Amino acid sequence: MKNYLLNKNVVLTGASSGIGKEMSKMLVQNYGVKVIGVGRSEEKLFALKEELGENFTYYPFDVSNKENWEIFATQLKTDGVRPDLLINNAGAFPQFSTFQKAKSETVERILENNFLSSVYGVETLMPLLGKNGGIVNICSSSALCSVVGTSAYSASKSAMKGFTECLMMEESNRYVGIIFPGTTSTELFRNDDNTKNSALDMVAMKPQKMAKKILKKIEKRKKRAVVGWDAKAMNLTAKLAPVWGLKIICWVMRKSKSKVFERVFEE
Numbered sequence: 001m002k003n004y005l006l007n008k009n010v011v012l013t014g015a016s017s018g019i020g021k022e023m024s025k026m027l028v029q030n031y032g033v034k035v036i037g038v039g040r041s042e043e044k045l046f047a048l049k050e051e052l053g054e055n056f057t058y059y060p061f062d063v064s065n066k067e068n069w070e071i072f073a074t075q076l077k078t079d080g081v082r083p084d085l086l087i088n089n090a091g092a093f094p095q096f097s098t099f100q101k102a103k104s105e106t107v108e109r110i111l112e113n114n115f116l117s118s119v120y121g122v123e124t125l126m127p128l129l130g131k132n133g134g135i136v137n138i139c140s141s142s143a144l145c146s147v148v149g150t151s152a153y154s155a156s157k158s159a160m161k162g163f164t165e166c167l168m169m170e171e172s173n174r175y176v177g178i179i180f181p182g183t184t185s186t187e188l189f190r191n192d193d194n195t196k197n198s199a200l201d202m203v204a205m206k207p208q209k210m211a212k213k214i215l216k217k218i219e220k221r222k223k224r225a226v227v228g229w230d231a232k233a234m235n236l237t238a239k240l241a242p243v244w245g246l247k248i249i250c251w252v253m254r255k256s257k258s259k260v261f262e263r264v265f266e267e
Contacts (some may be wrong), residue, residue: 004134004175005031005219011083011125012025012037013063013117014090016044019138019184022211024048024091028055036083038063038072038090063090063117064109064121066124074123085175086125087218088118089138091156094151097263107152115157119163133173134217137164140241141231148250156159168223175221181237182228184210203230 010027014020015037027033030056037058045058059075060156061068076083078094092113094106118137129135134251136168142150147167185204205228215227226235254265 003219004221006187007032009034009082010085012087014038016041019207019211020089022207028052064112066152069120069124085134087136088121090178096261099151100265108155110152115159136177139178139180141180141234145234177223180211180226180231182231
């Protein structure tokens with residue numbers, strides 16, 4: 001099978017750090033891709049541009065704002081850039097907490113960052129992608145098996161899952177894919193002292209390894225892929241024991257007495 005990614009023009013959100021940064025490097029260095037990186041930190045994007053050279057261009061903006069996407073699409077048209085593939089990778093993960101402590105404002109913010117941003121990206125760039133252009137949404141294992149203390153995050157990723165699956169059926173002539181990565185030691189994860197030496201720390205995959213596995217799925221035009229042993233275990237748990245499985249996961253989290261789960265189980 002021909003490598004789908006070779007020599008394409010790819011718009012990649014969340015390109016400045018974590019999995020997105022590693023994917024940017026691999027796309028340019030291993031696939032000959034011209035990456036159009038999107039992220040909030042212009043400083044980080046500029047540093048990545050210095051490292052990767054002319055095959056990496058960037059546009060710094062907040063993907064949770066629809067107007068920013070419209071401006072971006074207009075700029076691409078003006079510059080004569082026609083992307084072949086959109087990878088919606090940007091996202092945010094709040095600390096573990098019950099909904100009562102997190103409040104609806106957190107749900108709204110995470111939905112904007114993790115779900116609506118991908119909707120805006122698809123809506124504004126679809127005309128530029130053309131009939132042969134592809135769309136890949138980087139989701140999460142939380143969309144397959146919700147975990148206590150992640151109501152905002154799980155809701156946002158479940159929304160992305162439903163949206164993408166419908167898009168697959170509606171856009172049957174183009175490549176639409178969804179990837180469900182497991183726990184990854186991203187920058188946000190590494191900077192939280194509560195996660196160090198915790199249960200999460202033990203199962204987390206390095207971002208370089210996760211990025212490589214994700215791109216291997218995309219190069220083969222996989223429409224649906226679960227990446228990471230913990231993600232596969234969560235997927236199986238939700239299928240075989242959709243009620244008791246979640247309770248067992250909750251029990252294990254409580255018994256771990258990890259600081260990362262304090263706001264979930266504290267009295």
